[in-house]
Amino acid sequence: MKQLWLFNQINSDLQKVEKELTKFVETDYPILQESGIHLLTAGGKRLRPAFTLLAGKFYACSIEKLIPVAMALELIHMATLVHDDVVDASLTRRGRPTVKANWGNIVSVETGDYLLAKSLILISQIDHPEVSRILAEVSVEMCQGEIQQIKASFDVEQNLKQYYFRIKRKTALLISACCKLGALVSEAPRHQVWALGAYGHSLGMAFQIVDDVLDITAKPSEFGKPIGGDLRQGIMTLPMILALRSSPKGSRLHELLKKVDKSDAEVTETIHLIKATGAIDQSMQIVDAYISKAKRRLQDLPKVSSRKALEDLADFIAVRKF
């Protein structure tokens, strides 16, 4: 687990989540055990559990009530990651080989199903009528986002609406659910549940755009996965769509972005062309707008320490390098 200084106030609680997660995914089946532990120890920022814990902290919710929710959300996230790796054909994530790279598609499918099934056990024990419905609806939307991404790959004609549609489902809805459910099980007032959900939504949008920018601008050593992955897979991200807008139809950039098997030199050339259009700056302006929107959602919430943490977290999203 990559420890973020931002999580100082929930550090010991996050460690409890970590410990419980490790115990909970334990199984007598060596392959599942290894692939599960591989995923867990591959790190990750544990953003999703952190959001749940911080949301619950507004209402002094007991950690015992929050931990299963936080665990279920991280398990859903891990399950989608391992299934996405089959889909994306990625071979590294968080600086380490993916489950797919180590064990192949078959084990990836089963590991994802197993982690999801384990999350369902936790969810079935959460004593709140709305939690399972919200998570089921988010799961359906996440699949639809993933399918839209497959369909739209290498499509240089797509517009911003399609992009926002996709990242909402790919990232924002689950982060929004993390915040919302933390508040919900803490019996927060309705309008504050909504506000935290809206915060998570805007923050999730910003988070994914930054991820898409980093795929073009990051240092591989910091980013944990190879640069240009989206380019190679034909996933059209915000910087690409914005760069296409300022390039004439039939330009070299159009040609390269459409190309299915790009050589390393072509990937480098594409990155160079995108950067030259100013699309990275434009994308980061949109990130800033989402971050401001996220922070505004917190204005009516109690002024407690977790509000400050969520504000800082929003600021961190925009400057993160990993």
Added chain:
Amino acid sequence: MKQLWLFNQINSDLQKVEKELTKFVETDYPILQESGIHLLTAGGKRLRPAFTLLAGKFYACSIEKLIPVAMALELIHMATLVHDDVVDASLTRRGRPTVKANWGNIVSVETGDYLLAKSLILISQIDHPEVSRILAEVSVEMCQGEIQQIKASFDVEQNLKQYYFRIKRKTALLISACCKLGALVSEAPRHQVWALGAYGHSLGMAFQIVDDVLDITAKPSEFGKPIGGDLRQGIMTLPMILALRSSPKGSRLHELLKKVDKSDAEVTETIHLIKATGAIDQSMQIVDAYISKAKRRLQDLPKVSSRKALEDLADFIAVRKF
């Protein structure tokens, strides 16, 4: 949908399930829509919804209460089928190309996730505290069974215990849940919920053994998938394990069953060797024992028409050719 005469008394209800399922998996995403409808219209016997409806019929449960449960169970079954196709590398099922054959691994993973997520929506709306927990636990066990199958492939040293362990998870637990949940949402007395679950368990074991026998003995035109699929994939089934028992170590049968890429001639030879040991008859005796056990579980249940249907269904399992 393959209409079984056994389902005459629930025919119109099953048609309602079918209609609702088609409506429920509908989506604006062409790929998901096509793969989902492809799976639905590929037929299948709709055994699982039938069990739920028949179990509920003991207690005159309203069809409105039973339909979502029946749908959720069929969706879970379909989701596992489409994920198993990635795992098994099968290209036909129920006489038609699989989703994997038509659209590839990626769409198969997403279609399975989508169908499972849709089932979660139904489950979250079922007003019974135990339903989601039971299904979550079954889902975990099903993954463990699938993983054990991967691990044990081409292993001629495995024993009957391992085989039973696997088919329980692969098939029996979900069929048991179908019966149990039909009774549970109908507010059946506890011991009858248990009896129906136990019936489903024994029947599910018999069903899977018959499936494994048919993989060796069926006519391809009736079976809907190629014969010898288990042999090619190295899945050790009951007839194989029994045949190995009566063949000396190092025999030609051992050698063939261990072999990873069998030619067509080798598959035919293996089938011939298995049949010669009498392992098929032995397997069918075990099926009969499970069928008798299943029927005994029904003895204490009310003597209504669905009891006769479940008894007939048990008898049908042993003689089915598809």
